[in-house]
Amino acid sequence: MINVTRSYLGNKAKFLGYVDSIYATGWLTNHGPLVTELEERLRDYLGVRNIILTNNGTLALQIAYRALNLTGSAITTPFSFVATTSSLQWEGIRPIFADIDKATWNLDPKAIEARIEADTQAIVATHVFGNACDVETIAQVAQQHRLKVIYDGAHAFSVRYKNHSVFNWGDISTLSFHATKLFHTIEGGAIVTDDDALAARIRLLCNFGIVDTDIIDGIGINAKLNEFAAAMGLCILDDMALILEQREEIASRYEHQLGDHFDLQLQQADSQRNHSYFPIALTDETQLLRCRAALMDKGINPRRYFYPSLDTLSYVQPQIPQPESRALSRRVLCLPIYPGLPRHVQNTVIETLLKDSSHRSQPQAERIWPQVTAGWLVEDRANLSAPMCKRIY
Template identity: 75%
Template sequence: MINVTKAYLGNKNKFKAYVDRIYNTGWLTNHGPLVTALEQRLKDYLGVRNIILTNNGTIALQIAYRALGVTGSAITTPFSFVATTSSLQWEGIRPIFADIDPETWNLDPNQIERHIEPDTSAIVATHVFGNPCDVERIEQLARQHNLKVIYDGAHAFATCYQGRSVYNWGDISTLSFHATKLFHTIEGGAIVTNDDDLAERVRLLCNFGIVDTDQIEGIGINAKLNEFSAAMGMCVLDDIELILECRAEIGQRYARRLGEHFDLQKPQPESQGNFSYFPVALADEQQLLRSRAQLNEIGINPRRYFYPSLDTLDYLQPQAPQPRSRALSRKVLCLPIYPGLPRKVQEQVMQTLIQESIHSTQSNRILFRPLVEAFGLLSGDQSPASECKRIS
């Protein structure tokens, strides 16, 4: 089955050489030399001041809330992976959903202010599919209401806004280096901040609050990345430009063909994306389910992201319904995109989606014609195309 993504494994001989080093030193975890080296390389590559590696992206979010002292409630997006919200609830912070921008699919700054409550202490926004949020508007709102800003940047590796990594905005950005991501460490994640004091607090929280062998400063947890994961990260980072180039080639091909038939996510102005995913908004959920079934029949497995809309989850109720997110979540399908995806498969994906869209449109016209005729809107030998034009 061709899945929506495929983990990039890099050069096997390079990985084995790193593993040999691990065997030689016997240093497996606890801030080993490969973890230290990878942090430095990522800091340089991303152009950020501090990056702290973690063992997954979800715990990176939890530590971010702790480090910033987030309590009470936080304004967040309903259109994201569940961890964005479940991590808040897990930490005893009440998620309050604000709806999304209908074009960028990110948290809509115009919706944030109306949902702020007396106990709200933070905004938790996601750069959805790597598309940067409106970081300047969010920063303005945060200053006005004395709120912390955390960005879930799980999809945004190598994404730039105004020529810089999008991780340079907000108090903290969190990353996921899960095997499905374009840059990965098998399992892993990271926290980015340009505040040195905050970075030191994060490091303590990631290591049980241990300052040194004789001193523990406050509560912490184990969030450290191991050396084997760092070895994989070193190998993948060696090829990151090739990975980005291959993804861009596929994504641009999809966009040229499918943009004529479907709604696509609108890029944030002044941004450079990474094609970490390629989402398509189909006409409705029925078309999505039909298209997915047809692709499954030929061995291609696209994924629904993000479904369901998080404001519908039982354990988060009561919540005010967020209609844009709910509508979008029912019709977005993410298509296969990764280095090495055969051109033939790309063509099959596009052809299947386009044919289903055309078939659905024709079927709707046939079903709609008796209704039009019943109201006496047709005369003579008008074509279906002119019928639709006249009705609109």
């Protein structure tokens, strides 16, 4: 089965070289040399002031809330992975959902103010599918209402806004380095902040509040990354240029072939994408289920990200329904995209989706395409079939 993603493992010999160094030192965890090296290299690669590695992205969110001493409620997006909401609820912070922008699929800054309550202390927004939020407008809203801002940047590794890392916005940004992400440490995550005092507090929270062997300064938890995970991260970081290049190539091909037939996410102005996902929005849930079944019949497993809309979850009720998120969650399907995805699999994805689109959205006569080849990729011409053809007039 071809899945939405396939974990990139990097150079095996290089990884085993790091493993040999771990065996030589016997240092497995507790801020070992590989974790330290990875933090330093990520700080430079991303262009951020402080980055603290954690053992997963969900704990990164929970520690972010603790570090900022959040209580009461937080305004958040209903269109994200469940951890964005469940981490708030787990920490005793009441999620209040504001709807998403219909085009960018991110939390809509215009929807935030109407949802602020007396006990609201923060905004928790997600850079959905690696598309940067409207960070400047969110910053204005937060400043006006004295709210903290936390960005769930699980999808946004290497994303830049106005030539700077998107993680430089907000009080804290969190990252996920799960094996499904374009950069990963098998399991892992990170917290980014430009506040040095806050970074020091986060480090304590990640290590039981331990200052040194004789001093414990407050409550903490174990969120430390281990050396084997850091070794994987170091290997993959070396290959990031290749990973991003191949993802961009696949995404560009999908967009060229599918962009006129399905709704695509609108990129935030002045931002760069990392192509961590390739989502399309179909006409309705009926078409989504039909296309998903057709792809699965051919050994391809697309995913419904993100379904259901988080404002429908039973453990966060009561909530005011968020119509844009609910409607979009029933329409979005993520297509396979990862380095090494075979060209013939890409062809099958495109052909299958366009066959459904052309057969059901247009009259029979409209499916007889003009014999025009200008604009086709040369390597595709031998594989052209009627459903794959795209109007260029």
